[in-house]
Amino acid sequence: MCQHHDNPSFVLKGIDDVVYEERPIPEVTGDEVLVNVKRTGICGSDVHYLVEGRIGDFVVKAPMVLGHESSGIVTKVGPKVKHLKVGDRVALEPGATCRACDLCKAGRYELCEDIIFAATPPYDGTLARYYRLPGDLAYPLPENVTFEDGAMIEPLSVGIHSVSTLGGLKAGQSIVIFGCGPVGLLCMAVAKALGARRIIAVDIVPSRLEFAKEYAATHTYLPVKPIEGETKIEYSRRNAAALKEQLGVAERGPNAIDLVIDASGAEVSIQTGIYVAKAGGTFVQVGMGNPNVTIDIGAVITKELVYKGSFRYGPGSYPMAIGLVASGKIDLKPLVTHRFKFEDALTAFKATKAGKSEDGKTLIKAIIAGPGEEP
Ligand SMILES: [Zn+2]
Numbered sequence: 001m002c003q004h005h006d007n008p009s010f011v012l013k014g015i016d017d018v019v020y021e022e023r024p025i026p027e028v029t030g031d032e033v034l035v036n037v038k039r040t041g042i043c044g045s046d047v048h049y050l051v052e053g054r055i056g057d058f059v060v061k062a063p064m065v066l067g068h069e070s071s072g073i074v075t076k077v078g079p080k081v082k083h084l085k086v087g088d089r090v091a092l093e094p095g096a097t098c099r100a101c102d103l104c105k106a107g108r109y110e111l112c113e114d115i116i117f118a119a120t121p122p123y124d125g126t127l128a129r130y131y132r133l134p135g136d137l138a139y140p141l142p143e144n145v146t147f148e149d150g151a152m153i154e155p156l157s158v159g160i161h162s163v164s165t166l167g168g169l170k171a172g173q174s175i176v177i178f179g180c181g182p183v184g185l186l187c188m189a190v191a192k193a194l195g196a197r198r199i200i201a202v203d204i205v206p207s208r209l210e211f212a213k214e215y216a217a218t219h220t221y222l223p224v225k226p227i228e229g230e231t232k233i234e235y236s237r238r239n240a241a242a243l244k245e246q247l248g249v250a251e252r253g254p255n256a257i258d259l260v261i262d263a264s265g266a267e268v269s270i271q272t273g274i275y276v277a278k279a280g281g282t283f284v285q286v287g288m289g290n291p292n293v294t295i296d297i298g299a300v301i302t303k304e305l306v307y308k309g310s311f312r313y314g315p316g317s318y319p320m321a322i323g324l325v326a327s328g329k330i331d332l333k334p335l336v337t338h339r340f341k342f343e344d345a346l347t348a349f350k351a352t353k354a355g356k357s358e359d360g361k362t363l364i365k366a367i368i369a370g371p372g373e374e375p
Pocket residue numbers: 042043044045068069154155
């Protein structure tokens with residue numbers, strides 16, 4: 001095989017149409033580094049592009065390499081790179097920003113209009129042997145942080161951005177998290193690491209609640225069943241009252257909920273969360289479902305609820321994520337339920353979409369090994 005083209009890549013060509021392609025190995029210049037990818041996690045967005053070819057306004061129009069949750073080994077450094085050397089183990093932050101716009105300069109680079117984000121059209125992702133990125137987005141991994149942990153730093157950073165940066169959760173506060181998928185679970189892990197008093201997990205699947213309780217939640221809540229003929233908002237009001245009653249949650253004072261995170265995207269979760277948050281509390285929306293939902297704006301006003309959207313992660317998310325894992329405050333290992341060879345990437349996507357593998361085992365996070373690597 002020609003040295004300049006030994007870069008097998010998992011490429012999305014169209015809806016449900018993926019192929020392996022040899023792509024050229026990217027050249028590095030200036031402050032860039034080339035990373036030999038060792039592990040890549042699959043997330044809902046990757047599956048969305050495969051199944052629907054789009055997420056909202058992001059439409060796949062040309063072949064695109066999938067994957068954005070990765071770790072690997074630095075194999076080349078540009079002449080301006082000072083903090084990394086060939087052989088360093090790193091986690092990859094997959095969004096390169098312009099650094100010059102008002103939002104980049106204001107420390108909200110996740111909102112940069114010119115962000116080049118891996119596996120968001122039209123930009124190629126990390127499911128390849130090599131990935132090139134600005135050196136400062138390759139974060140060295142301490143020795144006790146594995147490549148698998150390194151791949152999980154990306155979704156953990158989403159949890160940190162939601163719970164810590166935007167949610168502002170402090171030690172001793174209480175949080176409710178709707179949705180016990182990977183992002184919801186990682187939000188719980190962050191809340192636990194930050195010293196939250198109560199971490200209430202909400203999900204409609206009892207087995208997911210059991211997992212959440214074992215992993216990081218202090219309490220769980222299984223939503224009540226809808227009654228025929230009631231509207232969604234009527235249901236949500238009743239559901240919030242039941243949650244409060246069952247868990248002794250108050251509207252204000254020490255038993256109130258300081259922070260609500262919706263990691264489900266479900267309309268009734270968003271509605272319920274608004275009723276559950278304390279007066280003066282904060283609500284962070286990180287889950288994405290049907291974008292058009294009905295909410296009780298009266299409750300938002302009378303509680304002076306702060307409602308924030310959470311998009312990916314920003315300054316400080318990666319270092320904090322790596323620090324919490326390295327110090328043992330967050331254990332990512334229980335979340336990695338499935339491992340695949342690079343050649344079996346499509347099987348990993350199918351299992352992620354189904355939420356389980358063919359043997360019926362529940363899937364939380366699937367990790368794909370780099371080309372030629374054993375999972
Ligand atoms: Zn992701």
